[in-house]
Amino acid sequence: MPPTATEAPLLPKARRSRPAPGTAITGIRTRVTRSLRRAAPALLAYAAVRVFVLLVFGVWAHKEGHGIWPALAADWDSKWYLGIADHGYERTLGTEYDANNLAFFPLYPYLVKALAAVTPGSRATVGLILAGVCSFPAAWGIFAVGDRLHGRRVGILLTFLWACLPVGIVQWMGYTEPLFTAFAAWSLYAVLTGRWVWAGALAALSGLTRPTGIALAAAVGLCGLLALRRRFSARVLTGVLLAPLGWLAYVSWVGLRLHRWDGYFAVQRLWHNELDGGVETLRRMREFLAYDSTPELFLVMVTVTLLASVVLFLLSLWDRQPLPLLIFTGLLLVITLGSGGVYFSRARFLLPAFPLLLPLALVLARAQRRFLVLGVTGAVLCAAYCGGYMILVWPSAP
Template sequence: MTTPTPPPPTAPTPPPSPRTAALRHAAPALAAYLAVRLISLAVLATWAHRRHHGVRPILALEWDAKWYWGIATHGYTHTLGTAYDANNLAFFPLYPYVVKTLSAITPLSLSSTGLAVALTSSLLAAWGIFAIGDHLHDRRTGILLTVLWAAWPVALVQWMAYTESLFTALAAWSLYAVLTQRWLPAAGLAILAGLTRPTGIAVAAAVSLAALLSLRHHRSHKAALAVITAPLGWCAYVTWVGLRLHRWDGYFAVQRLWHNEWNGGQETLRRFRELLGQDSRPELFLIGVTLTLIAATALYALSIWDRQPTPLLIFTGAMLAIVLGSGGVYFPRARFLLPAFPLLLPIATHLTKASRRFRWLALGTAVTASAYFSAYMALVWPSAP
């Protein structure tokens, strides 16, 4: 009788790479993010169908999306001109040129590429937002923070051919790099954020000031380099516009033609008084914008009370100062604050301690309100988001 030969030992399964492990850790947050956004998209599609309106034009071809399409197709203007709301130098270059480059090497049209970039960026943003919540608190907080960002009042913009998702992704991962003391990636992402939106200066401020504060405790060539380089993207574009228009204040002259001048919040307070105290029948969308701005201010105060990390407070504080202090158009300001996700951390941390029933009720209400308000913004409100 022969003894059976034991099977040869199998090689141990290699552990997943750190990036794969991080993605698996974030998977519930990304799944929750997709679920919230798909619910919102379904509400929009149903409402649009009843109004005999296509969904794709809303997402890919209207308002700012048209401006980015024009830049990707024809480039920037060479002159300042005198027409109001008509100069494309007000729009920063990273998003349209990424779209142009990807469209040239793929079979997708410019509009389809713009949507694909926005959708991909939104997932990267959701991952970065989760990473910050998880790093500062725990996995549940990271998931809740991601869901709350997905349910922002005008969150439909995250899946439109706009720059908000790309900017939020760059801001989130830059701030995460700061929180984990990786100064060069933080500065590199801040440079890209500065080429994406005017509020990129808020990311640069967070990185530069955080790096400067760290130098008080220990010398680091990387931190010192981050202090200097983080604002370069924003400064480079502003300088380039000045050179293109042959005047040192070229970029700011363009902004004046778009009525975007900083006046310390006088216009914001005037609109608050008008909408909440004088207008007998205020437009629903403008009421939503106003309540979002008031809530954002209150949440910033709570963020200070909770002693959020300094880089997050600098970022959201700068975002609020830019948005609330602007004398420009009022109606897009809820969208302008969309990248300021750290404002939602006080809510996320509170919900982690709440009962399951209250948590589901709060999230369900937020998702429903966001879906309705986003669809209203796209189909009823007659102007840009």
């Protein structure tokens, strides 16, 4: 029997309200594919820079008689992460400087352990491959932020500049910076596009990756609270609550493991890595700039990077970058410059602070072709030389 006049209009509407099976997955796949195609030039530029730097490093290492794989996969901090993957964490605080692995956050070494259990090869090889693979989602996220704010050309240049950082070779080493930068870039992009649950979840994962994850959690949390003041949203609140959970979880676990509430901070003091308001940073800068007649080239590069980062942050304020980017980079600078720990690793600590490169990307985007070619060529050559020098000449950790 045909439907009545009042029933007829309801039937088509009811059918339309039921999504076809797989529609959501298909939609996500379509968006990801479209985004990846748009980002393809940036990812190709990133890969080209990193391959060139690796080739230069390989030739340099061969002439010096150094092995390429050990230097990239199993040296300095990589040893600590591999030790955690092999033997787990310490159970006591101890008193010896530079000897407690609780200073290193767990997500990367546990991922290495899990992947090594189901794949061939050593854990060092797995860790190196994992870092290299993670650098591409990081580059993709950096492009997405730049593209969102200023268009495709700026997004490509922003990704390129991140690849050309003087310490950029760390992006293809057994370190946590690529994984952390991937979480940071996509979390910030999620905030910019109003995807608060994703932003909070990625910030939580970053808090399990590096101690500076607290900077990303603060960026998501503070911006979320401002959004809640304007209009309440359960999704925004969820993102705000999720953001600090990873960092808080690990810091709390260390406290329980060491049976003291300040356990993690006691470990940082053991590494001489507590905040001192920038006293040690200023002392080292003054030492290199005023008193050292023949300063070490790598330390000069670190000092120039730190000073340039401050200038770029001021330019970012002048350009009125979105608040989440300013909070994230500002807190990274505070943590990096305000720490009393080792000086020579601070350029690497700022590797995830990619929004600082936006003013340079904007300048390059407006430059004439010849100046753009000169800038691009100089950046690539600088990255190749600094990367090789940092690993093969500089005698300490990058």
